[in-house]
Amino acid sequence: MWIEMTLNGKPVAVEAPPDISLLDLLRDYLNLTGTKEGCAVGECGACAVIMDGRLVNSCMVLAPQAHGSEVITIEGVHGPDGGPNDLQQNFIEYGAVQCGICIPGMIMAGEALLMHNPNPSRQEIRMGLAGNLCRCTGYQQIVDAIEATAKGRQKG
Amino acid sequence: MSHFTQPLEYVGRPAQRVDALDKVMGRAKYIADYRVPGMLHARCLRSTLPHARIARLDTTPALRVPGVRAVITSDDFVDHGLYGFPVKDKYMLAYQKVRYVGEAIATVAADTPQAALAGAQAILCELEPLPALFDATRALDPDAPQVGPDRKNGNREHPNLKSDHMLVCKGNAEAELADCPIVLDRRYFTDWQEHAYIEPEGVLAIPTPEGGVVVYAPNQSPFINQNNLAMVLGLPINLVRVIQPTVGGSFGGKDDIIYESSAQAAKLALVTGRPVRMVFSREESLVASYKRDAMHMHIRLGADRDGTLRACWFRGILDSGAYASETPFTAWRASIHAMGAYRYNACDVDVYCVYTNNGYAGAFRGFGNPEVCFAVEQTVDELADMLGMDPIDLRLKNCLRLGDETAHGQKLDESMGLVECINTVRRLSDWDRKRAEYSRQTSTEKRRGIGVAIMYHGMSLGAEGADYAGATISVLPDYSVDLTSGLTDYGTGSRTVFTLIAAEELGVRPDRIRIQRPDTNTAIESGPTVASRTTVLGGNAMRAAARNLRQTLDLAAADLLRCDPQQLIRVGESYVGPDEEAVAWEKIVDHAREMGLILSAHGKWEAPKIVWDHHHGRGTPYMAYVYGAQVAEVEVDLRTGNTQVLHLWAVHDIGKVIFPQGAYGQLYGGITQGLGYALTEQITYRDGYIQETNFESYLIPTSVDVPEITAQFVESSYSYGPYGAKNIAEPSLVPTAPAIANAIAHATGRRVRELPMNLERVLLGHDLQPPASRDAAIRGVWMETRSMPQTPAPAAPRIYA
Numbered sequence: 001m002w003i004e005m006t007l008n009g010k011p012v013a014v015e016a017p018p019d020i021s022l023l024d025l026l027r028d029y030l031n032l033t034g035t036k037e038g039c040a041v042g043e044c045g046a047c048a049v050i051m052d053g054r055l056v057n058s059c060m061v062l063a064p065q066a067h068g069s070e071v072i073t074i075e076g077v078h079g080p081d082g083g084p085n086d087l088q089q090n091f092i093e094y095g096a097v098q099c100g101i102c103i104p105g106m107i108m109a110g111e112a113l114l115m116h117n118p119n120p121s122r123q124e125i126r127m128g129l130a131g132n133l134c135r136c137t138g139y140q141q142i143v144d145a146i147e148a149t150a151k152g153r154q155k156g
Numbered sequence: 157m158s159h160f161t162q163p164l165e166y167v168g169r170p171a172q173r174v175d176a177l178d179k180v181m182g183r184a185k186y187i188a189d190y191r192v193p194g195m196l197h198a199r200c201l202r203s204t205l206p207h208a209r210i211a212r213l214d215t216t217p218a219l220r221v222p223g224v225r226a227v228i229t230s231d232d233f234v235d236h237g238l239y240g241f242p243v244k245d246k247y248m249l250a251y252q253k254v255r256y257v258g259e260a261i262a263t264v265a266a267d268t269p270q271a272a273l274a275g276a277q278a279i280l281c282e283l284e285p286l287p288a289l290f291d292a293t294r295a296l297d298p299d300a301p302q303v304g305p306d307r308k309n310g311n312r313e314h315p316n317l318k319s320d321h322m323l324v325c326k327g328n329a330e331a332e333l334a335d336c337p338i339v340l341d342r343r344y345f346t347d348w349q350e351h352a353y354i355e356p357e358g359v360l361a362i363p364t365p366e367g368g369v370v371v372y373a374p375n376q377s378p379f380i381n382q383n384n385l386a387m388v389l390g391l392p393i394n395l396v397r398v399i400q401p402t403v404g405g406s407f408g409g410k411d412d413i414i415y416e417s418s419a420q421a422a423k424l425a426l427v428t429g430r431p432v433r434m435v436f437s438r439e440e441s442l443v444a445s446y447k448r449d450a451m452h453m454h455i456r457l458g459a460d461r462d463g464t465l466r467a468c469w470f471r472g473i474l475d476s477g478a479y480a481s482e483t484p485f486t487a488w489r490a491s492i493h494a495m496g497a498y499r500y501n502a503c504d505v506d507v508y509c510v511y512t513n514n515g516y517a518g519a520f521r522g523f524g525n526p527e528v529c530f531a532v533e534q535t536v537d538e539l540a541d542m543l544g545m546d547p548i549d550l551r552l553k554n555c556l557r558l559g560d561e562t563a564h565g566q567k568l569d570e571s572m573g574l575v576e577c578i579n580t581v582r583r584l585s586d587w588d589r590k591r592a593e594y595s596r597q598t599s600t601e602k603r604r605g606i607g608v609a610i611m612y613h614g615m616s617l618g619a620e621g622a623d624y625a626g627a628t629i630s631v632l633p634d635y636s637v638d639l640t641s642g643l644t645d646y647g648t649g650s651r652t653v654f655t656l657i658a659a660e661e662l663g664v665r666p667d668r669i670r671i672q673r674p675d676t677n678t679a680i681e682s683g684p685t686v687a688s689r690t691t692v693l694g695g696n697a698m699r700a701a702a703r704n705l706r707q708t709l710d711l712a713a714a715d716l717l718r719c720d721p722q723q724l725i726r727v728g729e730s731y732v733g734p735d736e737e738a739v740a741w742e743k744i745v746d747h748a749r750e751m752g753l754i755l756s757a758h759g760k761w762e763a764p765k766i767v768w769d770h771h772h773g774r775g776t777p778y779m780a781y782v783y784g785a786q787v788a789e790v791e792v793d794l795r796t797g798n799t800q801v802l803h804l805w806a807v808h809d810i811g812k813v814i815f816p817q818g819a820y821g822q823l824y825g826g827i828t829q830g831l832g833y834a835l836t837e838q839i840t841y842r843d844g845y846i847q848e849t850n851f852e853s854y855l856i857p858t859s860v861d862v863p864e865i866t867a868q869f870v871e872s873s874y875s876y877g878p879y880g881a882k883n884i885a886e887p888s889l890v891p892t893a894p895a896i897a898n899a900i901a902h903a904t905g906r907r908v909r910e911l912p913m914n915l916e917r918v919l920l921g922h923d924l925q926p927p928a929s930r931d932a933a934i935r936g937v938w939m940e941t942r943s944m945p946q947t948p949a950p951a952a953p954r955i956y957a
Contacts, residue, residue, distance in 0.1 A: 027189075031191075033182075033185070033188075033189035034181075034182025034183065035182070036186070036188075036354075036355070036404075037188065038354045038355070038356070038438065038851075039438040039850055039851045040437060040438060041438070041850050041851070041852060043850060043851035043852050044354060044438075044851050046354055073182070074181070074182030075182055077182075078181065084177065084180055084181060088180040088181065089180075091176070091180045092172050092173070092176040092177060092180060093172065094817075095172075095173065095817030095818065095820065095821050097173055097175075097176040097179045097180060098173075098405075098647040098648070098649065098821055098825065099353070099354075099355070099402075099403060099404050099405040099406075099646060099647025100175070100176075100178075100179030100180075100184055100402065100404070100647065101186060101353075101354045101355040101404030101405060102354050103179050103180055103182075104182045107180060107182075122864070125859075126859040126860050127859075127860060129858075129859040130858050130859055130860045131858075132858075132859070133354060133851065133856060133858060134354070134859075135351075135352050135353055135354050135405050135407070135825070135829070135856060136405055136647050136821070136825045137821055137824060137825050137828075138821075138824030138825045138826075138827055138828035138862055138865060139824075139828070139859040139862050140824045140862075140864065140865055141817075141820070141821055141824065142859075143859070
């Protein structure tokens with residue numbers, strides 16, 4: 001079947017079987033491999049994307065459910081010059097990245113959180129990341145990076 | 157010109173991880189992201205019995221499945237694919253027997269993942285059940301089912317004994333204990349732990365025109381993989397190349413299981429002449445991969461009434477499952493650390509590992525020390541409780557100090573920061589006030605507790621083997637600097653450490669430097685990337701390489717500036733001679749080339765020799781040690797057994813810190829794994845069947861389970877370390893679980909002597925026993941792959957502007 005959506009700001013139409021996940025659609029049909037598979041059961045958040053303004057685990061979304069929706073993946077997150085945006089830059093500056101496999105999902109979770117709560121407390125940031133597993137960092141520097149980004153965006 | 161007296165410009169200063177940009181942009185390529193034209197997909201047939209004879213294995217039905225291109229078994233490898241170090245006891249695919257649920261028996265390559273799965277399911281495999289062994293404490297009984305390989309050449313040891321008895325002996329511990337007014341006799345058990353790297357295992361093998369193979373493998377130690385591949389494929393080593401792509405976490409876990417996958421994919425690539433990729437699902441990863449061993453421990457600690465420790469007697473049995481992997485080394489490291497970082501008059505330690513049919517165990521961060529630290533640090537705490545002493549005071553009274561001799565007979569004559577770690581963590585955590593306050597609680601609902609644990613951890617391999625590393629450095633035509641190391645970065649930050657060291661020695665900006673991906677074609681074999689050895693071994697090698705190159709450039713600069721090399725000074729990257737005119741680094745490089753000098757160098761470093769007498773349990777097990785102390789504050793719900801960790805403080809002596817952001821990251825991350833080990837991470841083998849096959853049942857800490865962590869480093873310089881550095885990767889998680897255990901005991905007044913300290917163990921003091929289930933593990937072995945494109949190349953998206 002044909003699936004049409006707005007992907008990272010651009011309209012896209014792709015033909016794919018109806019029984020695959022949005023994750024597989026992104027990775028195998030659209031070649032967007034920044035979104036990762038960690039568990040395929042909605043537990044780890046490595047596949048998190050923003051769909052119609054909500055953070056979703058793309059492994060838990062059937063590809064046809066994305067038809068007509070607006071999807072943002074890690075490939076759609078960047079600064080005006082194509083380099084890192086402020087959140088990504090803060091992930092680098094605060095040491096929030098180790099092996100990096102969870103990081104695309106973490107960036108998406110961070111963006112989704114800041115969309116809904118521009119001035120979160122550290123505990124609210126932790127709640128916002130609770131669906132994203134990281135095995136390397138202990139989360140602390142990730143929380144630091146999101147907190148700094150929120151403060152930076154508040155200042156405008 | 158002397159480098160030692162100059163302030164460091166890059167080492168120890170704020171820096172950013174060299175590979176962070178690609179990772180935050182989603183551009184870093186992990187093994188599952190690789191796609192090459194014509195690529196086949198591989199899938200294993202895995203055992204559904206814990207112990208069985210392979211009565212029949214017929215792969216021809218699989219070859220009739222549409223899309224299947226090839227099937228291999230152990231017959232396709234030299235010597236049936238036998239490999240393993242230090243014990244050669246495992247096959248790249250099972251030969252004659254299977255010994256755990258999930259063991260690979262045959263591997264299929266097909267056009268699609270679905271066809272590969274269908275092919276694996278079509279194989280005719282008859283398994284004839286054998287009596288199985290699940291209780292490690294009964295493994296050496298005369299009538300225990302034999303799991304280990306047959307003994308050879310008249311060796312009469314029990315075939316289930318996997319390792320030597322690892323001994324530490326000082327004086328006569330039995331006699332000393334008999335003379336102690338206070339003796340604690342305690343048993344502890346630590347459960348299996350899964351590495352739970354968020355990237356499951358995978359590998360990509362590409363056949364080469366000259367009959368060799370290039371393997372992209374997210375392993376820790378590419379040279380070991382290369383050696384194994386050459387051996388089981390019967391290829392000369394120069395036809396096997398192993399490249400490490402970006403690795404999505406490892407923690408000790410991506411060695412043997414990746415070597416096996418590499419051998420299978422490489423053989424299939426050679427047979428089919430096409431690239432072959434194999435990527436595990438999470439379920440397959442949990443069922444098939446090795447774990448941290450489970451350990452049964454028995455400790456007797458003797459002391460005087462004033463709290464002076466006198467004797468430690470320790471017995472440990474590692475349930476390390478069906479194959480040896482690296483567990484004999486784990487047993488050795490456990491034995492060395494079993495008595496903790498304390499002074500004793502006498503010590504008697506005996507640790508060994510046994511075969512069972514409970515999966516299999518291998519390397520995992522900490523490597524035996526987290527297990528024994530859980531036992532000794534709780535026993536020491538209990539002693540403090542009995543004597544009415546403060547647990548930190550008791551530790552300060554007995555802990556190793558500069559100039560002391562360890563229980564093994566090693567004199568600690570430098571780089572000893574343990575007391576400073578303990579005093580600092582006491583102050584940071586407001587220990588004395590909280591300890592007193594929480595001792596007076598009367599609530600029957602929730603109570604708080606605060607607990608401490610200390611540790612030491614031997615650096616690098618010690619007596620496990622030859623300890624050396626190599627590195628290369630060269631200046632490229634565009635004036636960038638290119639590095640290689642035989643030691644790898646699987647998320648640890650060592651690429652950044654090497655970059656900072658090269659920048660420091662060469663006097664150039666880090667952004668001029670690029671470090672290549674680990675590749676057996678370009679890097680120098682440096683032993684395995686394990687044992688937290690990369691910063692010291694690889695760092696020293698990189699420092700030597702950069703100094704060699706620096707010497708060449710200094711000669712060119714002296715020639716150009718017509719002076720003696722000693723007269724040169726550096727201003728930024730530029731060279732300045734006696735006439736005080738700054739000459740750009742690029743000009744010096746050009747001049748060196750005009751002189752015909754070669755602008756590449758290599759460096760090697762070998763650790764100081766150590767001596768260990770295995771028979772008498774005496775010697776110098778490691779070149780030196782790192783030290784640490786952690787404090788945990790918890791709140792326990794007395795109605796449910798739920799434990800919330802409110803805050804953690806960690807102070808570790810790791811020598812000079814080279815890459816601060818990375819060192820803190822290692823510490824936070826290790827503590828978090830230790831927190832999971834303490835409270836929620838449980839691998840249950842029921843009759844050999846693993847019960848936890850995904851993250852909905854294997855619970856690693858989330859961002860709300862981990863509290864804020866306060867961390868600090870003590871930098872007691874180590875003379876053999878680069879710039880005085882030691883290491884941090886493994887030690888970070890060692891004391892976390894016992895610190896939490898001691899905090900729970902402080903809150904509840906009850907000791908939990910088993911890991912993990914789950915709700916029922918904290919509340920009831922024992923397990924609830926659900927009925928045994930084979931289903932989860934079998935589902936893991938046979939998890940259906942989700943739909944994938946039927947054509948290997950994905951359809952190009954149409955984009956409407």
